[in-house]
Structures are given as structure tokens and as C-alpha cells.
Amino acid sequence: xxxxxxxxxxxxxxxxxxxxxxxxxxxxxxxxxxxxxxxxxxxxxxxxxxxxxxxxxxxxxxxxxxxxxxxxxxxxxxxxxxxxxxxxxxxxxxxxxxxxxxxxxxxxxxxxxxxxxxxxxxxxxxxxxxxxxxxxxxxxxxxxxxxxxxxxxxxxxxxxxxxxxxxxxxxxxxxxxxxxxxxxxxxxxxxxxxxxxxxxxxxxxxxxxxxxxxxxxxxxxxxxxxxxxxxxxxxxxxxxxxxxxxxxxxxxxxxxxxxxxxxxxxxxxxxxxxxxxxxxxxxxxxxxxxxxxxxxxxxxxxxxxxxxxxxxxxxxxxxxxxxxxxxxxxxxxxxxxxxxxxxxxxxxxxxxxxxxxxxxxxxxxxxxxxxxxxxxxxxxxxxxxxxxxxxxxxxxxxxxxxxxxxxxxxxxxxxxxxxxxxxxxxxxxxxxxxxxxxxxxxxxxxxxxxxxxxxxxxxxxxxxxxxxxxxx
Amino acid sequence: xxxxxxxxxxxxxxxxxxxxxxxxxxxxxxxxxxxxxxxxxxxxxxxxxxxxxxxxxxxxxxxxxxxxxxxxxxxxxxxxxxxxxxxxxxxxxxxxxxxxxxxxxxxxxxxxxxxxxxxxxxxxxxxxxxxxxxxxxxxxxxxxxxxxxxxxxxxxxxxxxxxxxxxxxxxxxxxxxxxxxxxxxxxxxxxxxxxxxxxxxxxxxxxxxxxxxxxxxxxxxxxxxxxxxxxxxxxxxxxxxxxxxxxxxxxxxxxxxxxxxxxxxxxxxxxxxxxxxxxxxxxxxxxxxxxxxxxxxxxxxxxxxxxxxxxxxxxxxxxxxxxxxxxxxxxxxxxxxxxxxxxxxxxxxxxxxxxxxxxxxxxxxxxxxxxxxxxxxxxxxxxxxxxxxxxxxxx
Numbered sequence: 001x002x003x004x005x006x007x008x009x010x011x012x013x014x015x016x017x018x019x020x021x022x023x024x025x026x027x028x029x030x031x032x033x034x035x036x037x038x039x040x041x042x043x044x045x046x047x048x049x050x051x052x053x054x055x056x057x058x059x060x061x062x063x064x065x066x067x068x069x070x071x072x073x074x075x076x077x078x079x080x081x082x083x084x085x086x087x088x089x090x091x092x093x094x095x096x097x098x099x100x101x102x103x104x105x106x107x108x109x110x111x112x113x114x115x116x117x118x119x120x121x122x123x124x125x126x127x128x129x130x131x132x133x134x135x136x137x138x139x140x141x142x143x144x145x146x147x148x149x150x151x152x153x154x155x156x157x158x159x160x161x162x163x164x165x166x167x168x169x170x171x172x173x174x175x176x177x178x179x180x181x182x183x184x185x186x187x188x189x190x191x192x193x194x195x196x197x198x199x200x201x202x203x204x205x206x207x208x209x210x211x212x213x214x215x216x217x218x219x220x221x222x223x224x225x226x227x228x229x230x231x232x233x234x235x236x237x238x239x240x241x242x243x244x245x246x247x248x249x250x251x252x253x254x255x256x257x258x259x260x261x262x263x264x265x266x267x268x269x270x271x272x273x274x275x276x277x278x279x280x281x282x283x284x285x286x287x288x289x290x291x292x293x294x295x296x297x298x299x300x301x302x303x304x305x306x307x308x309x310x311x312x313x314x315x316x317x318x319x320x321x322x323x324x325x326x327x328x329x330x331x332x333x334x335x336x337x338x339x340x341x342x343x344x345x346x347x348x349x350x351x352x353x354x355x356x357x358x359x360x361x362x363x364x365x366x367x368x369x370x371x372x373x374x375x376x377x378x379x380x381x382x383x384x385x386x387x388x389x390x391x392x393x394x395x396x397x398x399x400x401x402x403x404x405x406x407x408x409x410x411x412x413x414x415x416x417x418x419x420x421x422x423x424x425x426x427x428x429x430x431x432x433x434x435x436x437x438x439x440x441x442x443x444x445x446x447x448x449x450x451x452x453x454x455x456x457x458x459x460x461x462x463x464x465x466x467x468x469x470x471x472x
Numbered sequence: 473x474x475x476x477x478x479x480x481x482x483x484x485x486x487x488x489x490x491x492x493x494x495x496x497x498x499x500x501x502x503x504x505x506x507x508x509x510x511x512x513x514x515x516x517x518x519x520x521x522x523x524x525x526x527x528x529x530x531x532x533x534x535x536x537x538x539x540x541x542x543x544x545x546x547x548x549x550x551x552x553x554x555x556x557x558x559x560x561x562x563x564x565x566x567x568x569x570x571x572x573x574x575x576x577x578x579x580x581x582x583x584x585x586x587x588x589x590x591x592x593x594x595x596x597x598x599x600x601x602x603x604x605x606x607x608x609x610x611x612x613x614x615x616x617x618x619x620x621x622x623x624x625x626x627x628x629x630x631x632x633x634x635x636x637x638x639x640x641x642x643x644x645x646x647x648x649x650x651x652x653x654x655x656x657x658x659x660x661x662x663x664x665x666x667x668x669x670x671x672x673x674x675x676x677x678x679x680x681x682x683x684x685x686x687x688x689x690x691x692x693x694x695x696x697x698x699x700x701x702x703x704x705x706x707x708x709x710x711x712x713x714x715x716x717x718x719x720x721x722x723x724x725x726x727x728x729x730x731x732x733x734x735x736x737x738x739x740x741x742x743x744x745x746x747x748x749x750x751x752x753x754x755x756x757x758x759x760x761x762x763x764x765x766x767x768x769x770x771x772x773x774x775x776x777x778x779x780x781x782x783x784x785x786x787x788x789x790x791x792x793x794x795x796x797x798x799x800x801x802x803x804x805x806x807x808x809x810x811x812x813x814x815x816x817x818x819x820x821x822x823x824x825x826x827x828x829x830x831x832x833x834x835x836x837x838x839x840x841x842x843x844x845x846x847x848x849x850x851x852x853x854x855x856x857x858x859x860x861x862x863x864x865x866x867x
Contacts, residue, residue, distance in 0.1 A: 009500050017474040025554065033599045044783040048635055049600035051642030056545040056634050058598035063549035076479060082549070085624065092623035092632065093782035096748030100627040102741035103696075109488045118625060134625065138498035143570040145504050147557035150568070154550035154557075156475055163550040167570050170618065170669045177547075177625050185488070186481035192493040193482065194473050212572065216501075216509050217529050217537065217579075219516040226501045237495035257763035261572050264768050265673040265761045297806075299521035300611030303651035306805050318806060320765055343765045343806070350518045368667035370735055371707050373838065376673070376768055411705070411739075 010196040014148040017194055019155040020074070027069040028062075036065045039080070040087035044094075060086055063163050074159070077180050078128030081162040085178070088126045106133055106181055108188040112243040114199030115184055131180045132162070135187060136173035136200035138233065138240075141226035142213045143168060152195060160187050170266075171250065172210030173200035198237075204247050204411075206239040211253035212260040219349065220342070221255030222273030222358035223386045229253045231390060232397075245401075246408035246417075256354065257342050263366070263377070268414040269397065270363040270377040271386070275355035278335040279344070285351035286311075286331045297347050315344050360386045362396070365415025375415040378423070382437050399430045422449070506567040508537045508581040524651050525607035526590070538586045539579050542593060542605035543616050543641070543648055546574040547624060547634050555596070555604065563589040573616040573658075575609050608649040612656055614796075615648065617641055619661035620668045622680075628734055629663035630680035630751040635783040637661050640678070643789050647796065654803035654812070657796060658760070665733045673759040675809040676792055677771045680780075684750035685710070685730040686743035694721040697740035705739040731837065753778045753788050757795055757821075758810030766811050772818070774825075776832035791827070798825040823853040 028036075038061065048057045064082040067075065078084075088099050104117030116134040123130035137153075153174070157163055162178030169175040179187065191197050200208035209232055212218070214225035232251055233240065239249075252263030255273040263270035288294045289309060295302070296309045311331075316324045320341055323334040331351075333344075345352045362384060363377030386393060400414070403426075408417045418426045427434060436442070452459045476482050484490055502510070512531035519529040527539045544552075556576060560568040563585055569577045578593070580586050596604040609615035617640060620626065622633030640659065647653060660671035663680035671677035693699065699721055703711045710729035716722045723743075736743045755778065759771030774795070778787040795809070802824055803812035813821040822829045835843045850856070860866045 009503055011503075019475050019477065030599060045635075047783050048638050049598070049602065051638070052601075052603055052606065052645045053638055053641035053648075054543060054545045054604055054606065055598055055600060055602040055638060056547045057638075058600045058602055059545065059547075059549050059552045062551040062598075066551055089623055089632075093635075096751060096780055096782070097746040098623050098627060098629050100623075100625065102627045102737070102744075109492075110494060118627070132625075140499045140504055141501040143572075144501060144509075145568055145570075147560050147566040147568070149499065149504070150553055151557050152475065154553050158550045159475070159477075160481075165548060165550070165553070166546050166621075167544075167548060167553070167576075168546070168574065170620065172572075182480075185483040185485070186476070186479075189481050189483040189492075190475055192496060193491075194475055195499075196496065197499055198494075198496045210572070213569075215514040215516070216505060217516060217539070219518055219529070221514075224514070230498070230501060234497040237497060241495060259761045259763065259768070262670065262673065262761045264763075266670040295520065297611070298519055300651060300656075301805060302521060302611065303524065303613070304653075314805065318765055339763075341763050341765055346764060347806070368662075368670045368672055370666045370733060370738075371705075374667075374672040374770060376770065410701070411735075 012148045012152050012195065014151045017152050017155075019159050024070060024074065028065050033062060033065055036061060038064055038083040038086055040083065040090065042086055042090040045086055045090045057086070060164070067158075067163065076160050076183060077162065077178075080128040081132070081178055082164065084120075084126035084129045085132075085162070085164065088120060088122060088129060091122065091125070100132075104133075106184060108184055108199070111199065111241045113202040113205040113241050116202055118178070129162075129178065132178040133181065133184065135161075135176040135179065135184070136169065136202055136208065137176060137191065138198050138200040138208050139168055139172050139174050139210070141211050141229045141233075142216060143172070144216070149195065156187065156190050156195070160190070171200075171207050173208045199241075201240045201248075204243040204245045205241065205249070206236050206245070207248050207250045208240070209233050209251040209253065210261055212255050214253075214255040218255060220258065220345065220354055222275050222354055223253070223255060223271070223360055225253040225255045225261075225273065227388060228271065228386060228390065231388060232394075235389075235394065236397075239401075245405060247411045247413055249401075249404075249414065257340055257361075258346070264363055265366050265376060266368070267366055267377065268364065269400070270366060271360045271393075272363065273358060273386075274340055274361045274383065275358045276383050277355035277357040279333050279338065279355060280353040281331060281333065282351050283330050286348065287329070289348050289351055294348075294350055298349050315347050318343055358386075359383050360393075362393075364400070365413070365418050367413045367415050371411060371413075372416045372419070375413075375419075377415075378418065379437055380427070380432060382435070396430070403429050424449075504567065504569075506537075506565055506579055506581070508535055509579070511535060512537070521611045521651070524613060524649055525610055526586070527610060535581070536583075537579050537581055538583060539577050540586070540589055540593060540607055541571070541609045541615075542576045542578070542607055543603075543609055544574060544576050544605070545634065545638065546616075546619060552604070559589075559592060559596075559605075563592065571616075573609070573618050575616045576605065606645070606649060611651040612653045613647050613649075613651045614644050614653070614657050614659055617659045617661055618669050618671075620663045622663040626663060628666060628737060628746075630665075630682045630734075630746065631663050631753055631780045632782065633661055633663045633680075636678060636753070636785050636788060639784045639789050640792050643793055644796070653796075653800050655806055655808045657799070657809060659792065666738065671756070672770055673761045673768060674771055675757065675759065676795055677756040677759065678788060678792070679754045679756060680751065681754045681777065682732040682734060682745040682747070682751050683777065684745065684747045685725050685727040685732070686736055686745050688723060688725065689742035689744070690716050690720070690722045693723065693740065693742035697742050699723060699740075702736055702740035702743065705736045707733065707735065711736060748780075752780050753785070755788070755791050755795075758813045760808050760810055762808075765806065766808070766814075769810050771810075772813075773833060774821070774827055776830060794825050794827065817851050819851050819853050819855065822855065829855055
């Protein structure tokens with residue numbers, strides 16, 4: 001099985017594209033680093049160099065020293081950007097308030113997303129970060145890299161930017177933190193031509209889709225999350241880069257109900273791999289778990305003595321549907337009553353596996369609190385085959401977008417629109433029949449919004465007819 | 473084509489469309505898989521966690537891939553990324569990946585390579601003593617704390633993110649490098665209610681919070697903002713039109729209605745909220761996103777406010793530790809923090825964690841009624857006796 005890209009991608013060889021020599025990359029010693037002081041007094045920031053967890057301050061100082069020792073013509077934005085960023089952080093600690101300004105629209109030609117303007121409100125004090133814009137780069141699905149790509153990115157970003165970045169942002173992108181307006185177009189040009197790599201989404205766009213590690217390294221992936229994420233990202237480039245929506249829209253692809261990319265809480269359209277046939281059982285391996293020959297839960301509880309594995313207590317009684325039992329030494333699962341929570345599979349991964357007739361469950365409308373409060377995604381489609389080129393899924397996506405673009409208010413996420421227009425109306429409009437799976441329980445209030453067409457004879461009645469039967 | 477050294481690179485501002493490439497999307501994932509991943513794509517049979525932070529995935533073909541997971545600050549520099557590359561080149565044929573929770577994963581295809589990799593990673597420290605690549609973050613422990621930008625790059629934060637996460641992660645370090653908890657505990661941090669980090673479904677969430685209504689910059693508001701947009705931005709209708717003394721357009725704000733979401737500031741820079749004394753941290757607990765055993769659920773507010781005590785946030789660190797320690801001592805195997813709280817009852821959660829229950833934890837926002845108890849099924853705790861006493865029910 002191979003998944004070569006449909007269009008050939010340019011192979012990068014770092015040695016052929018690099019900016020910095022080895023001598024420039026190793027331009028400071030550990031001794032110099034120990035004695036290095038940045039140009040500001042930053043006692044509270046430096047306090048964060050202590051302790052065992054990786055220190056972002058210690059890291060930033062390495063890069064600041066490296067930058068200080070580069071020749072003047074070996075960087076195109078100010079040498080002091082990192083020192084100024086650390087200096088401003090200390091001032092923010094002193095003041096208890098951020099010193100980044102609100103607003104400022106910047107971007108690259110023809111795109112409405114992917115670049116976020118950022119300016120310091122202390123430009124006289126910290127001139128090199130007066131302009132300090134963010135660029136979002138669309139990460140490869142599930143965030144795997146080779147070092148040729150990463151080293152090239154580092155050279156580009158050190159030369160034309162601050163050398164500070166996030167691996168990765170919450171939505172998934174590579175976040176490049178801090179450059180000037182002048183360098184935005186050159187960076188975009190280098191990213192597309194040399195790195196063969198586009199920028200991501202921001203603003204009222206489709207945001208950069210993301211996925212779990214899927215079939216690349218997980219035995220539970222019911223769908224090809226990477227393939228699906230890549231296809232949807234490329235197919236919807238226009239929506240990713242040019243704002244046409246009421247607000248942001250997020251796709252996330254989870255390979256199974258464990259939800260490692262948190263799609264159910266964080267995406268307007270959540271695709272979760274699932275199966276509709278039976279859990280596969282290896283009865284010999286079940287016996288091996290019971291006998292203590294295999295470690296339960298793949299060793300996840302290895303740090304504490306929890307006693308001998310007890311299948312009754314740890315699996316059968318914890319099954320939320322009570323659909324499992326041991327019969328004559330064999331594990332039986334009543335699959336028709338299973339809700340695919342995967343606890344049994346997670347406890348005994350060598351004995352139990354998801355079924356093989358797989359697809360996605362689609363849930364809609366998750367979001368963080370702004371504006372109308374946090375929402376979890378609501379189940380819309382229980383099962384849908386998900387095979388390339390995903391025409392069935394694209395058709396559903398476009399129906400939803402059409403409705404949202406038509407009806408959605410400014411800054412209204414899909415989940416809020418569904419609440420406002422009501423779930424039954426929403427489902428009807430996108431053409432999905434109601435099902436009990438859409439709700440936790442049927443409604444408890446009887447204030448049903450009957451429509452005129454639901455009632456024989458409609459709503460038009462005459463008072464004369466009524467009065468003919470009832471005196472005033 | 474090598475990276476350009478020209479000031480404007482190959483970009484010609486006179487002809488912005490010349491040789492322009494757009495909408496090419498990200499690099500294709502397949503290019504960046506190590507051979508063992510390519511050869512076994514979709515064929516993985518099972519996995520084991522060999523020790524904290526070290527996993528083996530076994531394929532139906534018999535191939536194995538060993539993964540070492542390392543914690544990292546999400547914010548990093550090109551210097552650290554170059555060191556990651558050096559490690560990946562030395563041990564992993566030049567491949568490396570990052571997880572959704574910002575861990576770094578190095579993969580090798582044999583156990584011999586694994587030992588050398590682990591030793592190398594453990595030996596690398598910053599000059600000030602912090603680990604560069606601590607190994608852990610798997611199974612029944614705490615993995616990397618995902619977070620937002622805070623004071624490093626954001627214009628709306630109510631607190632700082634990187635410093636709080638560093639402080640909490642230092643204290644939870646043994647839970648990262650060990651797997652001694654009843655189940656995994658996901659700790660997350662967002663520096664304002666906008667929640668770029670979407671922390672609302674975490675076992676423990678730290679959330680930056682403003683407590684003072686916006687200040688109105690009357691002088692510029694009509695010049696820099698669409699006033700109707702600012703008014704409609706408010707989800708509780710606290711903002712209404714007003715006139716300045718000299719007859720200009722501005723707004724007024726009903727402070728008692730404001731729930732400090734900051735959406736007005738997002739829409740209008742003339743309405744800042746940030747304030748040294750007002751801003752602080754809210755702690756939420758008991759959320760999850762996995763469908764395992766129980767359904768996904770939101771985190772609940774368990775501490776309404778703690779001070780922003782930069783840079784180490786001792787009150788926040790102490791609270792997170794209290795919650796985790798109570799959970800570690802009391803929960804059953806496989807039980808997530810929220811499932812534990814629901815089993816013992818939230819009233820017992822407050823007793824066992826020692827957290828104070830204040831009026832701010834009684835919901836007063838929309839759909840609040842859904843969270844009020846409408847039964848006599850409750851447990852007695854000191855808080856219950858205090859109410860009985862206040863009502864004159866007992867001595």
C-alpha cells in the first residue's frame with residue numbers, strides 16, 4: 001500500500017538550499033551560553049530557567065546568543081528580536097498585562113488567511129519587535145517531518161524572521177512567531193517555491209484541518225485519517241485561504257472513538273472512524289490476559305502495582321452497555337448492543353480489535369466558549385463510508401456550508417447556528433431524517449413546534465364556523 | 473532552488489503575480505514517514521508501552537517500531553529544532569514527528585537503536601539545568617500541557633501561558649515520567665475565554681480570566697470600530713449606544729451584566745479588559761474527549777479565581793497538585809478524573825480535594841438550571857452542615 005502524492009512533490013536537500021554554514025550554526029560555546037546575559041534585566045523571566053521541565057527561556061536565550069554572534073548581513077530582521085521579546089515579557093510580568101497591540105491587517109497577496117498582524121505597544125522600548133507578525137504554515141498530516149525540511153525551515157525563519165516558533169499551534173499549523181511586514185511576501189515566496197509548502201488558515205475561513213496519527217502507527221485507525229485530511233485540505237484550498245464564511249470552520253479527523261485529535265470538542269465538523277461489524281476476538285489472547293501472560297492496557301498502568309488482572313472487574317463490569325460475558329472460558333460480545341467505546345479493546349489490545357467494515361461517524365458543531373458558550377459536537381450521521389475521493393462526504397460538507405453561509409450571522413459558529421435554528425430544522429434543511437441517536441433522550445418538554453403542514457386542514461380557520469358551534 | 477539571500481527574495485513588488493504559486497497545500501505526509509512506517513501502513517497489530525515514554529508498535533508483518541516520546545515547550549526556537557534534527561539524523565534516519573499535545577516523538581526500528589537514543593535524549597540539558605527532552609507522557613500519567621500564546625504573542629490574554637505551564641509541568645514532572653495514576657490526566661491551559669487551546673474538555677484546565685468590564689476609549693472608538701458590531705458582539709446585551717460630551721458616538725456598558733468574555737474587545741480595540749488586579753486564573757476539572765467507558769464531557773469550574781502571581785503562579789500550581797493528588801489516592805483503575813468525581817459525587821470532590829466551594833460555583837449563566845440538584849440524593853459533608861446551621865436547622 002503506498003500513498004504517493006498525486007502531483008510529484010519537490011524533494012528538499014538541505015545542503016543544496018541552506019543559508020548558514022556549519023561554522024555559523026555552531027557559533028557559540030557552552031561556556032559563552034553560561035555567561036550570557038541579554039541586554040535587559042529579566043529576573044522573573046530567568047526564574048523560569050529552573051526546574052526539570054524544558055525551559056522555553058533557556059531555549060530562547062540560546063537562540064538570542066546565536067543571533068548576537070551572526071554577522072550583520074546574515075539576518076534580515078533585527079538582531080535583537082529575541083532579547084526584546086524576553087524584555088517585553090518581563091515588563092508584562094511587572095504590569096500584569098500583555099503588551100501586544102490589538103489589530104492590524106496584514107497578509108500575502110490574494111490570501112485572506114494564514115498571517116496574523118502583531119505589533120508591540122512599547123515600540124520605543126523594544127524597537128525590534130515593533131512589528132512581529134505571525135505566519136501559520138500548514139503542517140503535513142499528523143506532523144511527521146524529515147530533517148531536510150525542518151533544517152531548511154529553520155534557516156529560512158532565522159534569516160527572514162525571529163527564529164521563534166511553535167511546534168505546533170493548537171489547530172495544527174507550524175506557527176512562525178515574529179517578522180516584519182516587509183518580509184511576509186518573501187517568506188511566502190520561499191515557502192511555496194523552496195519548501196513546496198503553503199500557509200494555513202486564519203480569520204473567517206476553513207482552518208487548517210488536522211488528524212491523528214491514524215494508520216501510520218496505530219492499530220485502531222478505522223479510516224485513513226491522513227489521506228482524508230490531505231485530500232480535504234487540498235480540495236478546499238479556496239475556503240482555507242479566502243474568507244467567505246461567517247466565522248471559522250474546523251475539520252478534524254480522528255481514526256477511532258478514542259479521539260486523539262479531540263475532534264469531538266474542537267471541530268465544527270468532526271469525523272470519527274468507527275466500524276459497523278463485530279469486534280474481532282482472539283480467544284487465545286483473551287486466555288493469555290486472564291492467565292497473566294500478557295500485560296493489560298498495553299502497559300499503561302505499569303508505574304503502580306494494581307494487583308492481578310481481573311477480566312470480570314476490569315473489562316466486563318466496566319463495559320458501559322453490559323454487553324460482554326464469559327461463557328465456557330470464551331469471551332462473548334453482544335455486538336448489536338455495543339456502543340464502540342473501545343474500553344475492552346484498550347485493555348486487551350492483543351485480544352480485541354475493531355471490526356473491518358469501517359467508516360466515519362460525523363458530528364457537528366463543537367467549539368470553545370466564545371461566543372455562546374462551549375459546545376460539544378452533536379451526532380449527525382451515525383455511519384458513512386469514507387473512501388477516496390470522498391464524494392459522499394464532500395456533498396454533505398457543501399450542503400452544510402451553503403446553509404451556514406446563507407443563514408449564519410457574523411461570528412456565528414455552526415454549533416450556534418444549529419442551536420438558533422433548532423436541531424430538527426437544521427437536519428431537515430441539510431436533508432437528514434431524524435433518528436434517536438441524535439439525542440441523549442427524547443425531549444422532556446412538550447412544547448413542540450408543529451408546522452402548519454403537520455396538521456390536517458392547516459391553520460386557516462373561520463371564526464364564523466367556530467361561532468356557529470359556540471355562542472359568544 | 474536554494475533559499476534566497478536577497479532582501480526581498482524572489483518576490484518582485486512591482487509584479488506581485490510573477491511566478492506566484494498559490495493553493496498548493498501542505499507537504500504530503502507520505503514523504504515524511506520512516507521506511508518502517510511506510511512498509512507497515514495500515515498493518516499494525518498491537519502496541520505495548522515498554523516503560524514511561526517508550527512504546528513498541530508491532531505489525532502483522534512482524535516489523536516493530538519503537539517510539540520515544542519526549543516533552544517539550546510548545547514555544548521553541550530554531551536552535552532547539554536544529555538539535556532535534558541532529559538527534560533524528562543520528563538515531564532515526566532523519567525522521568521525527570510531533571504529537572497533538574506538542575510532544576516530540578523519535579522512532580527507531582530496533583531495540584538496539586532504542587537504547588542509544590534513550591541515553592542520548594536523557595543526557596541533553598539546557599545550561600541552566602532543565603531537561604531538553606524528558607522522556608514520558610504515555611499511559612496513566614500526565615502528558616504535555618497544551619497551551620496558548622499568553623504574553624509571548626497574544627493581544628487578549630488575562631494571564632501568561634508559557635510561564636504557568638512551565639511552573640505546573642515542573643511540579644507534575646514525576647507524573648510525566650511515570651505512569652502511577654488511575655488513568656491518563658490531560659492538563660491544558662488557555663490564557664483567555666477565547667480558548668485557542670480549547671481546554672473546555674480537559675481533566676484539569678487552567679484558564680486566564682478577566683474580572684473587570686471593558687474600559688471605553690471614547691476618544692477613538694468611533695474612528696477604529698464599527699459601533700453596531702461592538703454592540704452586537706456582546707452575548708449578554710451589556711453594551712448599548714451612547715454619546716460623548718461633545719456629541720460624538722460611543723457606547724456605554726452595564727458592568728453588572730458583563731461576564732468578561734472579551735468578545736467586544738476582539739471586535740473593537742477601543743474596549744480593552746486587561747487589568748493587573750482584575751485578571752487571574754480559573755481552574756476547571758473533570759472533562760474528557762475520549763468516548764472510552766463514559767461519554768465525552770465538559771470540564772467544570774472548581775476554582776473560580778486565583779491570582780496571577782507571576783512568574784511561578786504558586787496558588788495555581790498548588791491547586792492543580794491538590795486535585796491530582798486527591799484523584800491519585802482515591803480513584804479506581806481506568807477511572808478518569810471526571811468519572812471519579814461523578815462516582816463519589818462533586819460534594820465529595822470538594823471535600824477530598826480541600827477546595828473551597830463558593831457562590832461563584834453555583835451556575836448563574838444560561839441553562840444554569842441543568843446543573844442544580846433536584847433530588848434528595850446527596851452526601852453529607854462539612855459544607856452541608858454549614859448550610860443546615862445557617863438555616864437554623866441544627867445547633
